[in-house]
Amino acid sequence: MAVTGPVTEVMRAGGSHIPDLLDRVEQRLAEAAAGHGALLAEHAGSTIAAGGKRLRPLLVFLAADGEEGEGLVRAATAVELVHSATLVHDDVLDAAALRRGVPTVVATAGRGAATATGDLLFARAFAELAVNGRADEIRVLSAASSALAEGELLQRADAWNPAVSLERYLRRCELKTARLFEAACRLGALEANGEPEQLGAFGRRIGLAFQLLDDVLDVSGPAARTGKQRGTDLLDGTVTLPFILARERDSELAALDPRSIDSAEAAEDVCDRIAATGALDDARARALEMVNEAKAGLPAGLSARQRHALELVATGVVARYA
């Protein structure tokens, strides 16, 4: 759980039941991948087994402080399945070869199989959550899934457009990232009869901060820590906050057509130029501000344990590779 610093810190803060809950999610994820034919088991299984931080399931659990029932595990599994489905489809569109150091489904099985695998992971997410028998939970997950797709559409529509506004960028981040974080917290709160509105707002804010920092890391690297070439977004035509802020300060960057960035070296040069404007520090400061708002907006009635664990996760979001 690189996002939160040493995993044990959040675990300890959240309670000793958290590692057990996360293990149960792994088990259910493996079952979701296994029950629908050998082909899916292979493709979805490799995606799921490749892991990731399981940050969204962790948020479900921390938002449901103390709760340990199967319904909670199903909710956490469903959120992670939606996230996995999105990753598989993103990889199809980017024709990505590797994710988390493992060959992607699209690389090993082709576009058709990968698109179908993503669809199946979506379907399994709703199947999983449906067992809880709660329409309010299905609504939360379907709203977040709709937002993810809408965000993806927005990203494609804005690709290669250097003049994307800050407002439009933030809207995209909200749709593509923040709404699923919000859903995770809402689901946890619903299962624990907690406060879905306020915990949902917490999730949305740290989700937004998470995406902002992701976009900073794409420019700052180091590649050895992020596992990605610097400037991947620039090469994809994805205009993010560092570039938006830097264009206001550097007239040459403002005049740059993203399509002219045609090699990894050129992308690194632009990254250096963006960094030189101070835009990365400003973007980090905005992310930190959102995290602080998230913490400040936590409900008053939380237990000290729950508050501390949620604050640790929030801090972890902006502390990555700091």
Added chain:
Amino acid sequence: MAVTGPVTEVMRAGGSHIPDLLDRVEQRLAEAAAGHGALLAEHAGSTIAAGGKRLRPLLVFLAADGEEGEGLVRAATAVELVHSATLVHDDVLDAAALRRGVPTVVATAGRGAATATGDLLFARAFAELAVNGRADEIRVLSAASSALAEGELLQRADAWNPAVSLERYLRRCELKTARLFEAACRLGALEANGEPEQLGAFGRRIGLAFQLLDDVLDVSGPAARTGKQRGTDLLDGTVTLPFILARERDSELAALDPRSIDSAEAAEDVCDRIAATGALDDARARALEMVNEAKAGLPAGLSARQRHALELVATGVVARYA
């Protein structure tokens, strides 16, 4: 409603409330496309507006004889949204230019936008159905959605393999087509407190027959009626029942590598050759047999009106362009 002969016939048989229910589905489909940003409204809207037979919503309504509530309309809308999502993703994978005579989303907006549009239509389907607050309904739809994706995976895995077995072909048809027809009937029955098992079995059988006949029409044409070039499946590497049966009867077809069919003319020649073996008549006979089984398996307690309407739809499935 080409599938059922004159649309008025099924309408009259099903009851005067059916046209009103179908209008309400159109309304809800338009709303589902409209509520999630201008881009989606454009892409999803064009897909939905292009229409189609609305056969699956009709099945929902006929399976719920007499029922007219909002829950039923939502269920029918959800089924059609899942169907639309699948079409959009299929078009991405086939890089299709037209569907129902209208430019596809992938043709007008690119792969990224089309993949996201399909994802969004899936998410809206579950959002729509979630309002009913019934976990049993969500399970039915998520199971069918999983089957669709599994069927798509199977089709991709079997592409270009002329030695696909009859059993495996039927399994693919069940997953890709029959399970959503089954879901439509089950949902109608659930909303009307009817018999989901038996009506579901009816839907599955006519869905299977529907797919078999689709595959016959791909070989037989006429293109002027089907709206598709003959032999499209052959050119896609999709091995279907007519080809499977014809290979058993014509040693030259048995020796044919599907990859060698590299032009529309070559595909038409293979279609003629398949037809000459009598395989199309046999495939039609199998479809008809399934339709008869479907009718025979209808629950005993149906009203005369409901039975008649369902039988008409079943007959229509195999009567297309006969």
